[in-house]
Amino acid sequence: DADVTxxxxxxxxxxxxxxxxxxxxxxxxxxxxxxxxxxGLGLRLIYYSFDVKDINKGEISDGYSVSRQAxxxxxxxxxxxxxxxxxxxxCATSDGGARTDTQYFGPGxxxxxx
Amino acid sequence: xxxxxQPTEMTATEGAIVQINCTYQTSGFNxxxxxxxxxxxxxxxxxxxxxxxxxEKGRFSSFLxxxxxxxxxxxxxxxxxxxASYLCAPGGYQKVTFGTGTKLQVIP
Numbered sequence: 001d002a003d004v005t006x007x008x009x010x011x012x013x014x015x016x017x018x019x020x021x022x023x024x025x026x027x028x029x030x031x032x033x034x035x036x037x038x039x040g041l042g043l044r045l046i047y048y049s050f051d052v053k054d055i056n057k058g059e060i061s062d063g064y065s066v067s068r069q070a071x072x073x074x075x076x077x078x079x080x081x082x083x084x085x086x087x088x089x090x091c092a093t094s095d096g097g098a099r100t101d102t103q104y105f106g107p108g109x110x111x112x113x114x
Numbered sequence: 115x116x117x118x119x120q121p122t123e124m125t126a127t128e129g130a131i132v133q134i135n136c137t138y139q140t141s142g143f144n145x146x147x148x149x150x151x152x153x154x155x156x157x158x159x160x161x162x163x164x165x166x167x168x169x170e171k172g173r174f175s176s177f178l179x180x181x182x183x184x185x186x187x188x189x190x191x192x193x194x195x196x197x198a199s200y201l202c203a204p205g206g207y208q209k210v211t212f213g214t215g216t217k218l219q220v221i222p
Contacts, residue, residue, distance in 0.1 A: 035212075042201070042214035043157070050208075058209075090156060101205065102147070105156035 003027045004106035006091050012112045013081050021076045021109050023091030031094040032074040033103065034058075034066060036087040043090065049074055050096065081113045118213035120202045125219045126192055134187045134216045136202030147203040147210060148176050148187045157201055157212075160187070192220050 004025045013019050023032065034046040035058075045058030047066040055066060063085060067075045078085055088110050092103040117139040126132040138146070145164035149157040163169055163178035163185065175188040187200055199215035 033209075040214060043212040045209060045211075048209060056208075101210070102159045102162065103157075103210065105158070107156050108154075 004091060004093055004104055006089075006106040006109050008109060009107065010110045012114065014114050015082055017081050019078050019081055019111070021078075021089055021091075021111070023074045023076070023106055025072050025091075025093045025104075025106075027093055027095070027104060028071075029093035029095045029104075030071065031096050031101070032068065033092040033094075034064075034074065034076045035090045035092065036060070036085075037090060037108075038087050046076065078111075081111075083113045086111060086113045118202055118204065118211065120200075120213045120216045122214070123217045123219070125221060126189075128192055128194060128220055128222050130192050131188065131190050132192060132218065134189075134200050134202075134218065136185045136187075136213060138183050138185070138202065138204045138213075140183075140204040140206045140211065142207035143180065143204055144207075145205045146176075146178055146185050147201075147205060148185075149201040149203060149212070150198050151201060151215065152198045160200075189218075194220050194222070196220050 007022045030051050033048045035043045037043050044060050049068045065077045090108050091106040094101045094103045120136040148160040151157040161176040168177045173190045178185045197220045199217045201215045202213040203210045
């Protein structure tokens with residue numbers, strides 16, 4: 001079974017719609033992240049959370065919101081989707097260890113906004 | 115802020131050795147990651163360097179010079195399955211910043 005899962009895997013929506021992308025993990029990690037990936041721009045951090053009561057903005061949080069419902073669940077919402085939010089979205093987790101904070105990624109959600 | 119520079123694309127022959135360079139400027143640096151990402155898939159962890167020097171892990175090795183803001187990933191005995199993007203990712207305070215990646219094509 002996958003340690004980090006994302007639903008849906010693919011989504012096509014229309015401009016102005018509200019959508020939610022969900023992430024679940026069974027790794028027992030405290031830290032969770034949402035990234036988007038665009039060709040030529042690499043992975044960019046949207047939001048991150050170090051525990052259930054902690055939410056932090058990343059470099060491109062405008063137009064997005066998140067909810068950390070439990071240690072294992074971290075959801076990303078687009079309140080009113082727009083075409084330039086078309087991208088590949090990844091959730092990741094890490095354990096925040098002292099030596100290294102390796103991130104483990106989910107399989108990704110391909111979102112298309114028409 | 116963060117500034118990461120790595121080549122956009124490289125091509126190498128099966129069985130050969132290839133070195134992917136990365137230079138970075140980052141605040142609160144605490145180590146450097148390399149990730150591999152096959153097309154359309156999630157990035158996966160390859161290596162982490164916190165001290166200067168070379169760390170070897172099978173066919174893959176990673177080098178770090180903190181004073182020069184420089185790292186490289188060395189892939190030996192290239193295989194076709196090594197065709198992927200390789201992401202340089204310096205770790206800073208509370209988070210990691212990913213470079214745009216080097217797309218490596220391995221040819222027969």
